[in-house]
Amino acid sequence: MQSPEAGTAATPTQIHLALANFADEVVGTLARLFAYVGALALFAILALAGLGQLPDLRVDEPAEKPTWSDASRSHPAFALSKLDSSEKPASYTIFRHPEGGRRDVMRWTGDADKPVAELEIYREGSEFDVTRPATAGLAVQMGLGAASTLEQAGLIDTKFGPVALFRPTGTADGTQSCLGYLKRNEEPGLQISGFSCQGDTMPARRAAIACTLNRLTQLASGNEPKLAEFFAHAELKRRSCDAGGPADWLLGAANAQLRGAL
Numbered sequence: 001m002q003s004p005e006a007g008t009a010a011t012p013t014q015i016h017l018a019l020a021n022f023a024d025e026v027v028g029t030l031a032r033l034f035a036y037v038g039a040l041a042l043f044a045i046l047a048l049a050g051l052g053q054l055p056d057l058r059v060d061e062p063a064e065k066p067t068w069s070d071a072s073r074s075h076p077a078f079a080l081s082k083l084d085s086s087e088k089p090a091s092y093t094i095f096r097h098p099e100g101g102r103r104d105v106m107r108w109t110g111d112a113d114k115p116v117a118e119l120e121i122y123r124e125g126s127e128f129d130v131t132r133p134a135t136a137g138l139a140v141q142m143g144l145g146a147a148s149t150l151e152q153a154g155l156i157d158t159k160f161g162p163v164a165l166f167r168p169t170g171t172a173d174g175t176q177s178c179l180g181y182l183k184r185n186e187e188p189g190l191q192i193s194g195f196s197c198q199g200d201t202m203p204a205r206r207a208a209i210a211c212t213l214n215r216l217t218q219l220a221s222g223n224e225p226k227l228a229e230f231f232a233h234a235e236l237k238r239r240s241c242d243a244g245g246p247a248d249w250l251l252g253a254a255n256a257q258l259r260g261a262l
Contacts, residue, residue, distance in 0.1 A: 100125025
């Protein structure tokens with residue numbers, strides 16, 4: 001005869017089924033929990049996207065590059081020696097770049113505050129791109145469109161050496177147009193550029209640019225001995241703005257083929 005205890009004892013099959021049912025319950029509970037958490041995460045992402053606060057997770061886009069900023073607290077480092085006391089002073093603006101560059105910009109205006117001339121002294125920092133064409137941006141500086149192109153318009157001789165002149169491409173000879181100019185020095189890294197609309201004839205405008213550059217002086221080198229030396233040497237070759245000066249200081253447009261550093 002089978003004892004009562006033997007009748008109530010669980011068989012191995014029953015234990016296995018019980019464990020299997022328990023495992024199914026655990027898996028089902030975990031699955032429902034993951035689904036619940038996933039739904040909550042989805043709702044959170046949609047809410048952030050709706051509020052415009054979803055962080056940009058794209059890593060293939062370059063970081064925003066630092067740009068030039070107005071350095072109104074900086075002191076002017078350059079000036080033009082005056083021809084007479086009645087000469088209208090120029091506006092003077094200084095821009096600095098986080099990577100070390102500095103641009104000193106002098107601008108002259110005429111009637112209705114229309115710009116008639118500009119002179120920029122750019123001391124290069126780490127931001128300077130040696131692959132960028134030297135004349136890039138000169139058209140915009142002259143008040144032309146960014147897509148405008150320039151052509152060489154000869155050379156003038158100044159205390160800084162030969163300076164290249166530029167005018168809008170396709171300008172007919174004898175046509176009045178503003179002249180751009182550019183002089184680049186590698187050591188120290190320096191670029192002098194600008195434009196002039198002064199003068200009724202092309203020779204007069206060339207003369208105005210040459211006179212402006214010959215009058216350019218340095219007020220402070222900013223602890224840059226090479227820059228101070230550059231201006232000191234240039235000052236030794238300074239030319240007069242008098243109309244009776246040397247006749248060969250102006251080189252014609254025929255020698256517009258430029259080589260080497262401008």
